[in-house]
Amino acid sequence: MCYILQFFGGLWKIKHIPVYKTGGGGVMSSALAVLCILLLHTGVQAFGIVSGESLNHLEITESAILNATVQTCRALAQAEGTDFNFPAQPFTAEAVAVACGAPQSIKSFHQAIKFITLWNIRVDLRHALNASFHFDDEMFVQGRKIITEGIQAVKASNNQENFEAARQKLGEIFHPLQDFYSHSDWVELGNILPNSNLIRSDTSIGNIADESRATCRSCDGDDCRNNILEDIIKEKILTSGYFGIVPFASTKPKGKCSHGGAVDQTSTIIPKGGINKDTFGSSHGHLHTKAANMAIAASSELLEDIRRAAGDRPFLQMMGISKGSSKALCFVIDTTKSMSDDIEAVRTVTASIINSEVGTDNEPSVYILVPFNDPDFGPLVKTTDPQVFKTAINSLSASGGGDEEELSLSGLLLALTNNPFYSEIFLFTDAPAKDKHLKSTVIAIIQRTQTVVNFVISGSTVVNRRRRSDQRQSSRITESDAQLYRDLAQASGGLAVEVEKSELSEVVSIITESTSSSLVTLLQAARSPGKADTFSFLVDETITNLTVYITGRSVTFTLISPTGLSQQSNDTTGSLITESKSVGNLKTLLLQRQAGLWELKMVSTHPYIVKVIGQSPIDFLFDFVEASQGPLTGFDALDTRPRAGVNGSLLVSLTGSDSATVTEVTLVESSGSEIKGVVEAQGRGNFLVRVDTIPSKAFVVRVKGRDDIIAPRASTIVFERQSSTNFRASNLTITAKSDSIMVPGMPFLVPFSVMTNGTGGNFTIRATNNRRFDSTSPTTLFLEPGSSANGTVTLSAPLNTPSGTDVTLTIEAEAPGGEDTNYIMLRFSIINTVTDLTQPVCQLLSLQSNCSGNCSLSMWALSVRVTDGAEGTGVSHVSLRQGNGTFNTSLDAGNKDITLVSYVASCCAPDMELQVVDRVGNVGSCFYTSSTLVSTKVAQSPLLCFGIVVLGLHILTELGIQ
Numbered sequence: 001m002c003y004i005l006q007f008f009g010g011l012w013k014i015k016h017i018p019v020y021k022t023g024g025g026g027v028m029s030s031a032l033a034v035l036c037i038l039l040l041h042t043g044v045q046a047f048g049i050v051s052g053e054s055l056n057h058l059e060i061t062e063s064a065i066l067n068a069t070v071q072t073c074r075a076l077a078q079a080e081g082t083d084f085n086f087p088a089q090p091f092t093a094e095a096v097a098v099a100c101g102a103p104q105s106i107k108s109f110h111q112a113i114k115f116i117t118l119w120n121i122r123v124d125l126r127h128a129l130n131a132s133f134h135f136d137d138e139m140f141v142q143g144r145k146i147i148t149e150g151i152q153a154v155k156a157s158n159n160q161e162n163f164e165a166a167r168q169k170l171g172e173i174f175h176p177l178q179d180f181y182s183h184s185d186w187v188e189l190g191n192i193l194p195n196s197n198l199i200r201s202d203t204s205i206g207n208i209a210d211e212s213r214a215t216c217r218s219c220d221g222d223d224c225r226n227n228i229l230e231d232i233i234k235e236k237i238l239t240s241g242y243f244g245i246v247p248f249a250s251t252k253p254k255g256k257c258s259h260g261g262a263v264d265q266t267s268t269i270i271p272k273g274g275i276n277k278d279t280f281g282s283s284h285g286h287l288h289t290k291a292a293n294m295a296i297a298a299s300s301e302l303l304e305d306i307r308r309a310a311g312d313r314p315f316l317q318m319m320g321i322s323k324g325s326s327k328a329l330c331f332v333i334d335t336t337k338s339m340s341d342d343i344e345a346v347r348t349v350t351a352s353i354i355n356s357e358v359g360t361d362n363e364p365s366v367y368i369l370v371p372f373n374d375p376d377f378g379p380l381v382k383t384t385d386p387q388v389f390k391t392a393i394n395s396l397s398a399s400g401g402g403d404e405e406e407l408s409l410s411g412l413l414l415a416l417t418n419n420p421f422y423s424e425i426f427l428f429t430d431a432p433a434k435d436k437h438l439k440s441t442v443i444a445i446i447q448r449t450q451t452v453v454n455f456v457i458s459g460s461t462v463v464n465r466r467r468r469s470d471q472r473q474s475s476r477i478t479e480s481d482a483q484l485y486r487d488l489a490q491a492s493g494g495l496a497v498e499v500e501k502s503e504l505s506e507v508v509s510i511i512t513e514s515t516s517s518s519l520v521t522l523l524q525a526a527r528s529p530g531k532a533d534t535f536s537f538l539v540d541e542t543i544t545n546l547t548v549y550i551t552g553r554s555v556t557f558t559l560i561s562p563t564g565l566s567q568q569s570n571d572t573t574g575s576l577i578t579e580s581k582s583v584g585n586l587k588t589l590l591l592q593r594q595a596g597l598w599e600l601k602m603v604s605t606h607p608y609i610v611k612v613i614g615q616s617p618i619d620f621l622f623d624f625v626e627a628s629q630g631p632l633t634g635f636d637a638l639d640t641r642p643r644a645g646v647n648g649s650l651l652v653s654l655t656g657s658d659s660a661t662v663t664e665v666t667l668v669e670s671s672g673s674e675i676k677g678v679v680e681a682q683g684r685g686n687f688l689v690r691v692d693t694i695p696s697k698a699f700v701v702r703v704k705g706r707d708d709i710i711a712p713r714a715s716t717i718v719f720e721r722q723s724s725t726n727f728r729a730s731n732l733t734i735t736a737k738s739d740s741i742m743v744p745g746m747p748f749l750v751p752f753s754v755m756t757n758g759t760g761g762n763f764t765i766r767a768t769n770n771r772r773f774d775s776t777s778p779t780t781l782f783l784e785p786g787s788s789a790n791g792t793v794t795l796s797a798p799l800n801t802p803s804g805t806d807v808t809l810t811i812e813a814e815a816p817g818g819e820d821t822n823y824i825m826l827r828f829s830i831i832n833t834v835t836d837l838t839q840p841v842c843q844l845l846s847l848q849s850n851c852s853g854n855c856s857l858s859m860w861a862l863s864v865r866v867t868d869g870a871e872g873t874g875v876s877h878v879s880l881r882q883g884n885g886t887f888n889t890s891l892d893a894g895n896k897d898i899t900l901v902s903y904v905a906s907c908c909a910p911d912m913e914l915q916v917v918d919r920v921g922n923v924g925s926c927f928y929t930s931s932t933l934v935s936t937k938v939a940q941s942p943l944l945c946f947g948i949v950v951l952g953l954h955i956l957t958e959l960g961i962q
């Protein structure tokens with residue numbers, strides 16, 4: 001609904017405004033835009049929402065997702081014969097993930113919900129000028145088109161396991177779907193169920209009012225309860241409110257309803273008043289609850305359709321819930337000539353991870369492999385099947401590579417842009433990067449995706465690398481080559497481990513040991529050049545497996561526990577370190593479990609990285625956010641670096657506890673200087689943090705909080721977490737606007753704009769996409785100081801690109817001198833135009849039933865043929881949705897477009913329902929029951945007197961499918 005969005009409880013004061021349309025087609029002059037914002041402010045105040053009463057898009061979407069997830073997990077539990085315990089109402093992500101038997105997916109479930117709702121709310125910020133996205137101005141056909149085309153894209157993306165793209169589109173189409181119930185008269189017409197025709201394209205939406213037909217009369221003062229005309233209600237005519245924010249310039253046709261509210265200027269023109277149900281304070285606020293509940297039900301119905309097309313497990317994966325750890329296992333491997341030992345070590349550890357973790361809570365949810373060589377890299381293997389991954393790793397072999405340097409950053413970039421956000425990558429090489437120019441792009445994507453990248457660099461100090469022309473001449477990674485990898489590791493919060501070839505197996509098994517999804521970062525810091533420094537980290541009662549990783553040469557340290565005990569690095573008898581390993585330049589220390597503030601005093605003159613992690617359910621997610629630039633007030637998550645040197649905001653969400661709160665958020669520079677933010681609770685575990693100045697140097701985000709636990713006994717946990725990623729701000733601003741769907745074979749334009757808040761000059765532009773699609777873009781843009789310039793990237797997907805493929809495009813702008821860069825990362829889906837809009841159909845071939853007397857002694861059976869029609873894409877899968885009999889499907893020997901289904905069940909289970917899905921995800925269902933058919937046929941066939949029905953081909957019945 002187009003509520004004044006109190007996003008996260010109070011911040012997102014967004015009011016969708018289907019803004020005044022200029023004659024040309026909706027482009028507003030800046031003067032009008034200013035007017036919008038001013039009007040909006042008064043509007044926002046006039047609505048006066050009481051927090052927590054009216055429901056907004058965020059809450060509606062979250063309710064529907066939680067409900068659909070519970071339903072899916074329950075169905076899976078039933079199918080698998082396991083118990084299912086409904087979580088307590090109202091559902092929370094934590095409780096639902098636990099009920100689904102996937103507590104390890106809590107964080108990724110939160111991420112998915114957050115991401116989907118973000119894209120929902122973005123519709124108000126980015127498509128404010130388009131009434132179709134909000135079902136205003138009687139834009140019913142246009143609104144439904146947005147929904148149904150979006151559904152096709154979501155299904156195609158799920159088919160290709162591109163769940164991020166599916167989430168993005170899903171969020172976008174939730175918005176109009178939910179708005180329909182607030183902005184149209186569907187509720188006023190007395191409907192008690194959602195309008196299912198909005199998620200189908202082959203049916204009528206309803207009886208839409210003619211353009212010339214009057215639909216409303218003026219309200220009686222402030223009382224709008226009876227402003228819709230009686231004949232409209234009586235004839236069940238669909239209409240929706242018109243909206244405009246410019247006084248005296250209304251485009252509302254005569255006699256039409258308005259949206260209503262203080263902001264809507266059309267509502268001051270006869271017929272006055274409005275019909276929206278956005279909040280309790282709206283013109284039809286008395287119907288707010290009904291409309292909001294109907295929007296939840298409609299969103300549930302949409303999710304149900306997507307779930308049926310995808311299947312239960314893939315649907316849950318789209319929601320971030322997987323059986324295993326919800327984490328990716330991603331290897332990027334140099335496959336040039338000298339790498340056979342490394343490949344062997346990776347092969348061994350992969351086999352061991354797969355053998356020990358498949359079927360456990362630690363099983364990776366997706367496996368990714370990117371080989372790189374020289375002059376080529378890739379192809380990427382991305383699979384949810386561990387055996388496919390194992391086979392891919394086993395088929396790697398070391399050869400080629402030409403000169404000393406290899407394409408390590410190209411391989412890394414391919415992995416980074418295909419990996420889920422917030423995951424981890426392991427890169428193996430023994431060579432310098434040939435493609436050093438990609439460094440800033442790699443760092444940009446590390447920051448955007450919050451990925452941790454660990455490097456295993458073998459043979460860097462030993463004299464055993466390639467022996468080519470001169471057998472005695474050896475080479476190795478120089479200090480500066482290694483430093484590039486260390487810089488990337490540090491930026492990402494990963495490790496750069498340097499070992500000899502003989503130490504590979506040991507180090508690979510150490511660093512890949514923990515794939516648990518409950519890992520949290522307590523401290524992550526690097527010093528380059530190295531220097532003596534003291535670090536502290538707070539350990540709370542929820543932390544287990546407290547582990548310190550240190551990489552660096554000639555490092556000594558002293559560890560001091562909360563109780564004041566200390567232990568030096570050369571002391572092997574102390575009690576603080578319960579286990580320690582040292583291989584190559586990596587030290588791993590498992591610490592005694594002790595809550596409180598620990599201290600680590602480091603001494604080294606060489607570069608080093610320190611990382612302290614533990615396992616805990618409590619963690620945080622965050623985005624940099626910015627007040628929307630559009631005509632609406634609200635905050636939007638940034639797809640770019642935040643702006644340096646000015647104030648900024650972060651939206652922080654806690655995961656893993658319903659009762660935890662954030663008490664302090666600090667941006668910590670590596671120099672140690674700290675910028676504290678002002679924290680405002682927004683409800684639902686979300687916190688807005690405002691900082692006065694975003695630093696110009698790299699920084700990490702540190703969150704402190706507390707959790708006041710009531711049961712089983714009252715206690716307070718004070719915790720501290722840190723981002724593993726190092727972030728950077730920029731003096732450049734980069735924005736881009738485009739559609740999110742590409743059609744294969746057609747040039748796709750992405751206009752963008754770069755603005756400098758500092759110096760001018762020639763700015764370097766780089767556009768990279770992760771599918772190696774053809775692309776053109778300017779290579780430089782000239783900017784005057786403090787000004788902006790525009791460019792366009794043109795991307796083309798080859799004609800044969802499978803529907804549902806996604807592509808990420810990163811556009812980077814680099815200031816003269818190369819000191820400052822900013823980027824924007826965008827994701828598009830490639831979707832073929834879908835012409836198959838109908839579901840497969842069932843034809844009953846035969847039904848035999850001798851159900852009489854004791855049902856447990858008799859059986860019924862049927863056979864059905866399923867086809868997708870001559871114009872269809874074909875039957876993709878047929879499954880049993882209801883019924884517990886024996887179910888078999890086979891392809892017709894003569895015609896592969898026909899699927900034959902046979903079913904035999906006990907008469908005690910007289911109902912059965914088939915679910916039939918075609919290749920583009922149109923879902924139908926066919927319902928059969930032994931008894932109904934018997935009774936409907938009584939009049940036709942005397943045979944039924946014997947209690948036996950034989951429905952032969954002569955009474956072929958094509959059953960209607962809804």
Ligand SMILES: *[C@@H]1O[C@H](CO)[C@@H](O)[C@H](O)[C@H]1NC(C)=O
Pocket residue numbers: 067068071296297300301304
């Ligand atoms: C929850 O989902 C089920 C199945 O999709 C649906 O029947 C039900 O109406 C939904 N409940 C709500 C409150 O939307």
Ligand SMILES: *[C@@H]1O[C@H](CO)[C@@H](O)[C@H](O)[C@H]1NC(C)=O
Pocket residue numbers: 513514544545615
């Ligand atoms: C600590 O980690 C090890 C290995 O990663 C695991 O076997 C063990 O169960 C963990 N202990 C706790 C308390 O989580």
Ligand SMILES: *[C@@H]1O[C@H](CO)[C@@H](O)[C@H](O)[C@H]1NC(C)=O
Pocket residue numbers: 568570571572
């Ligand atoms: C550890 O090194 C320090 C000096 O760096 C020395 O004073 C101390 O005796 C050493 N301890 C052990 C157990 O070797």
Ligand SMILES: *[C@@H]1O[C@H](CO)[C@@H](O)[C@H](O)[C@H]1NC(C)=O
Pocket residue numbers: 644645696697729730731758819820
């Ligand atoms: C932004 O510009 C200011 C002033 O010119 C400079 O001090 C700062 O380092 C710049 N920040 C970045 C991230 O380049």
Ligand SMILES: [Ca+2]
Pocket residue numbers: 374401402403404405406434
């Ligand atoms: Ca080479």
Ligand SMILES: [Ca+2]
Pocket residue numbers: 836837838839840868872873874918922
């Ligand atoms: Ca079809």
